[in-house]
């Protein structure tokens with residue numbers, strides 16, 4: 001592993017960040033967690049993340065708005081959206097806009113790790129998922 | 135502690151009692167009132183006829199009697215004329231005596247009537263004078279030869295004069311009385327007619343007033359029913375009339391409407407549940423996701439985690455499970471089919487629960503929901519489910535029109551001037567166009583299209599509030615937003631409410 005993958009994780013449920021940070025650390029990600037979308041967007045303005053994972057449904061700002069913001073600032077960054085439900089047409093529309101992938105609640109840590117691995121692949125910095133199976 | 139106020143019942147059976155009470159009232163129908171009045175008028179007319187007939191027949195008698203009195207006067211005058219002739223020319227005195235006897239006959243023949251008119255005393259003095267005159271006249275006849283007439287003549291003149299003037303007086307009096315009677319006979323029908331006119335006027339005014347007031351009351355009933363208040367009608371009058379039958383018919387209609395309305399209420403509630411279920415299902419995904427992530431990580435890192443970390447994760451799982459349970463329970467409480475039970479409630483608690491039920495819709499619409507509850511609010515009477523439904527309706531209506539970033543504010547306060555607790559649901563949406571403002575409370579009126587709106591929310595809500603003795607109306611709506619206002623009667627002072635709990 002040359003360089004760790006920079007990941008921003010945004011969900012207004014604090015437990016999501018608390019559980020996923022160690023889960024993603026294990027596959028060689030460097031994770032910053034946020035509960036407040038305003039703070040998260042401010043951080044995005046400062047730093048180019050490789051991957052942004054955001055919940056879609058939050059007060060003040062939703063996941064799509066965060067995505068629009070990221071896309072404008074860092075076109076290379078992969079955005080993964082967490083939804084409360086899997087709605088096909090919304091997914092298709094979002095994919096066309098350039099969202100990397102969706103993950104529907106409830107999900108397992110491995111589900112997200114899989115998607116992140118694919119994103120890393122797409123970014124040209126593949127990660128080895130077998131690392132966690134120790 | 136004061137007993138709960140008389141609350142309109144939501145069940146059907148009590149309305150039969152009302153109808154029974156109506157039937158038991160004594161009956162005074164409008165038809166009977168009119169018939170009685172006609173009979174009265176007829177009696178009055180008969181009285182007029184009889185009284186004029188009576189006056190005329192009296193007049194007839196009087197006029198006849200006037201002839202007699204005239205004769206009497208003439209006889210007396212004749213007697214005096216012959217007496218004077220006798221004294222002047224020595225003509226026959228017997229003529230005078232004959233006329234006087236005639237006059238006396240007339241007087242005694244009509245003594246009763248004359249006594250009645252002149253009075254006993256005058257009649258007596260009148261006949262005394264006549265007697266004295268008669269005596270002097272006889273004396274005069276006797277003294278003719280003796281020539282002692284000088285003593286008799288002055289007495290004869292005095293008594294004769296008295297006799298004539300008294301008779302003249304009597305005739306004058308009788309004429310006067312006839313004239314007076316004639317006058318009266320002329321006026322009596324006029325008085326009667328004016329009296330009749332006044333009576334008719336009073337009757338017409340009474341009848342129209344009565345009808346108008348009752349009709350107005352029935353108009354108010356229809357308005358009240360239209361607003362969804364299905365409590366039975368109890369007419370204000372103490373007796374039965376045609377309107378009582380109408381009231382009974384109204385009560386039957388109200389019962390039917392109430393039944394239909396409860397079906398409507400149920401269908402609207404199902405719709406509201408449908409809306410809430412979508413939101414609640416999403417909301418449920420959060421605690422489920424938290425539990426799943428925590429359980430997975432606990433399993434994965436079981437050997438490396440410290441005991442405190444493990445305990446913390448287990449606590450998270452317990453808490454998130456309880457959270458799921460609360461979410462499900464909220465929806466179940468709302469959806470549960472239950473008898474309407476009216477009991478003392480805390481309005482702020484009901485509103486908070488309604489807000490929790492729609493929390494997800496609020497989040498999805500990206501709308502800010504603010505609350506502003508006054509301290510020490512008095513309690514209210516109501517049914518939890520029905521009241522929650524009202525506030526859920528109002529908030530969802532606001533969410534339907536608000537763009538992301540919009541605001542809903544729910545305010546509860548006590549009205550300072552009356553014993554009402556007021557809940558205001560305000561949004562800063564586009565407002566309700568003025569030309570539809572009068573229609574929004576109509577059942578099935580919706581601007582949202584058949585697939586999205588039922589048009590029942592406001593109508594059902596208003597019905598619920600009216601049943602609890604409260605009021606619901608659109609307080610204000612303009613381009614800058616809309617405020618709906620719900621007022622419910624307060625129970626009593628907050629301290630008493632607290633001690634009850």
Ligand SMILES: Nc1ncnc2c1ncn2[C@@H]1O[C@H](COP(=O)(O)OP(=O)(O)O)[C@@H](O)[C@H]1O
Pocket residue numbers: 527531532535561563564565566574575579580581582586587588589590591592593616
């Ligand atoms: N807060 C609001 N802002 C604007 N319009 C409203 C609001 N609340 C209600 N309305 C109007 O009143 C209509 C009737 O509302 P309602 O009885 O709840 O039926 P529905 O919501 O099913 O249409 C709505 O269709 C809408 O046009």
Ligand SMILES: [Mg+2]
Pocket residue numbers: 527530531591592
């Ligand atoms: Mg509605």
